[in-house]
Amino acid sequence: MSEVGSNGSGRLEVVALQRFPVKATGAQACTRVEVDARGLVGDRGFAVYDAAGKMASGKHSRRFRRMDPVFELESWFTDDDDIVRLRLPDGTTVTAGSPEADDRLSRLFGEPVVVRAEAATPHFDAGSVSVVGTATLAELGRHEGDGRPLDPRHLRANVVVATTEPYAEDAWVGSELTVGGVRLRVLEPIERCRMVGVAQVDLPARPGMLKAVSDRHDLCAGVYAQVVEPGTIAVGDIVHLG
Structure with missing residues (x-):
């Protein structure tokens, strides 16, 4: 070895x-992290989805859509590694997956979007x-x-x-x-x-x-x-x- x-x-x-608790958002630095069969626990566990079901990203593909407002967001896990928070450019913080998050992000993106946890479609590239x-x-x-x-x-x-x-x-x-x-x-x-x-x-x-x-x-x-x-x-x- x-x-x-x-x-x-x-x-x-x-x-x-x-x-990156929410795909394509700002990084959360870690000094120590658990890794399971999927990858770093919580990494890209959530993503911002448009009305057609495509994920906000920096590129266009079958699964992804270029949606640049996502780069203005920060995301991080709370200390108990259970809740993911998002910070918007104006400093507002919301909980990923909440109606408030979806409402505020829809206004930022200028179209209806939702923040959803990974399900059948992988969030990894x-x-x-x-x-x-x-x-x-x-x-x-x-x-x-x-x-x-x-x-x-x-x-x-x-x-x-x-x-x-x-x-x-x-x-x-x-x-x-x-x-x-x-x-x-x-x-x-x-x-x-x-x-x-x-x-x-x-x-x-x-x-x-x-x-x-x-x-x-x-x-x-x-x-x-x-x-x-x-x-x-x-x-x-x-x-x-x-």
């Missing part, structure tokens, strides 16, 4: 965790857990804007691993990672869309980022994984390959 990343001090570890290395974020940042590393929230990444080589995570495809008490099987590189550059809560737009990802790494950054063995992941956990 080999370690797969480095934070520069020789210690190989998870440096950030985040989940593809893989249930997304992983990216810090060297990948730094490499992308060198080729766009002022050179700042790309914030992992732009990639909607769940697990950020300290790495020394850009795109090191591509080599993990087909392998298993042990991350804290969790085992993940890495499935495939993640093909990116306009979401990597859009402005969202506390993040300015990075308008050239999608082109940078395309030009530098064939439109892919980070990897999808599925859960092999559930457990708990925490910031600071060592990451092992194999």
Whole structure:
């Protein structure tokens, strides 16, 4: 079993965790999170739906519809990990799934929308857990804007691993990672869309980022994984390959 990343001090570890309780909204940073067979507990558990049953996202597809007001929302679990709250741009907070939330979001979106929990249609784009290395974020940042590393929230990444080589995570495809008490099987590189550059809560737009990802790494950054063995992941956990 080999370690797969480095934070520069020789210690190989998870440096950030985040989940998105309502799909496409701002991230909730976590220091520790439970992982079940579906993925990080609560991640994309809710989504904003339009009247036709499509989910608010940054792109158009069979399941998703581009609805940019969703990027202005924050979502987070309360301390008991039971209730999801949403904060609107005016500072109002509402409970996901409540009539008040649906009413206020409908006014913000300019059309009828509802916030619903996942049912038969998955809220994930593809893989249930997304992983990216810090060297990948730094490499992308060198080729766009002022050179700042790309914030992992732009990639909607769940697990950020300290790495020394850009795109090191591509080599993990087909392998298993042990991350804290969790085992993940890495499935495939993640093909990116306009979401990597859009402005969202506390993040300015990075308008050239999608082109940078395309030009530098064939439109892919980070990897999808599925859960092999559930457990708990925490910031600071060592990451092992194999």
